[in-house]
Amino acid sequence: GDSVTQMEGPVTLSEEAFLTINCTYTATGYPSLFWYVQYPGEGLQLLLKATKADDKGSNKGFEATYRKETTSFHLEKGSVQVSDSAVYFCALIENYGQNFVFGPGTRLSVLP
Amino acid sequence: KAGVTQTPRYLIKTRGQQVTLSCSPISGHRSVSWYQQTPGQGLQFLFEYFSETQRNKGNFPGRFSGRQFSNSRSEMNVSTLELGDSALYLCASSSGPAGPDTQYFGPGTRLTVL
Numbered sequence: 001g002d003s004v005t006q007m008e009g010p011v012t013l014s015e016e017a018f019l020t021i022n023c024t025y026t027a028t029g030y031p032s033l034f035w036y037v038q039y040p041g042e043g044l045q046l047l048l049k050a051t052k053a054d055d056k057g058s059n060k061g062f063e064a065t066y067r068k069e070t071t072s073f074h075l076e077k078g079s080v081q082v083s084d085s086a087v088y089f090c091a092l093i094e095n096y097g098q099n100f101v102f103g104p105g106t107r108l109s110v111l112p
Numbered sequence: 113k114a115g116v117t118q119t120p121r122y123l124i125k126t127r128g129q130q131v132t133l134s135c136s137p138i139s140g141h142r143s144v145s146w147y148q149q150t151p152g153q154g155l156q157f158l159f160e161y162f163s164e165t166q167r168n169k170g171n172f173p174g175r176f177s178g179r180q181f182s183n184s185r186s187e188m189n190v191s192t193l194e195l196g197d198s199a200l201y202l203c204a205s206s207s208g209p210a211g212p213d214t215q216y217f218g219p220g221t222r223l224t225v226l
Contacts, residue, residue: 034214043116043202043217089155093213099168100145100204100215102155 002027004103006090012109013080021075021106023064023090031092033057033066033073038087038105047075047088080110114139116205116218124224130191133221137184137205143167144186145215146178149200158201161186190223198225 006023013019025031032051036044048057053068062077073090090103117136125131137144145168146158157170161180180186184205190197200222204215 036217043118043219044204046214046216049214099157099160099170100147101157102147104154 002031002092002094002101004090004092004101006088006103007106008104010107010109012111015082015110015112016079017110019075019077019080019084019108021088021090021108023073023075023103025071025073025090025092027071027092027094029094031094033064034091034093034100035062035064035073035075036089036091036102038089040086044089080108082110082112084108085110116203116216118201118203118218118221120221121219122222122224124226125193126226127193127195129193130189131193131223133188133190133201133203133223135186135188135203135205135218137186137203138216141205141207141216142184143206143213144180144184145204145206146186146188147202147204148172149202149220150198155202158188193225195225198223 003026034049035047037047038044048059050057050066056065064073064075087105087107089105091100093100119134143162145160148156159178160168164180175191178188200220202217202220204217206213206215
């Protein structure tokens with residue numbers, strides 16, 4: 001079945017550091033890929049998405065590129081802020097289904 | 113537009129009881145999905161409803177059930193509660209009707225089973 005693997009962390013960075021959270025996936029078809037973020041005590045918020053190979057999703061300084069050849073969708077940000085501290089989830093959905101598959105989440109802590 | 117709302121936000125029950133959680137999707141959205149989030153298992157898909165019909169189902173026992181009403185609001189029921197059912201239950205809505213679609217999540221209902 002489909003699956004998503006991501007570095008579990010926790011990841012601890014200093015403010016203004018560069019962030020990379022790795023995400024790789026296994027899917028039978030051609031999935032759409034997503035990054036969601038969960039702040040403490042809240043539900044998940046869509047951060048960005050990409051629906052086909054080579055698409056780049058971006059939002060709030062975060063970027064991720066859909067790499068079909070490496071089945072990856074790594075999340076990057078050039079300069080993190082304390083307010084970026086949260087848990088980040090990589091997810092996919094197959095083109096024919098409505099069942100999201102989530103990775104285990106990566107906890108990010110940004111220190112001032 | 114108002115976001116996805118879930119009620120109640122917090123719930124405490126004892127083993128053997130049953131519980132019903134409610135989810136109101138974003139206006140115009142016809143698909144509602146439910147997820148269970150626990151520290152050990154992460155986010156697991158429970159089921160998805162579209163136009164009052166269960167369209168997808170995850171790998172959970174029959175104690176977990178749901179339904180969707182004609183106004184797209186959805187309820188999830190868990191019978192004979194077990195300690196392991198303690199979790200954050202998240203509801204997500206999307207417009208549907210077919211193909212991949214962004215899901216928008218509610219704040220969740222935190223269920224504690226004592």
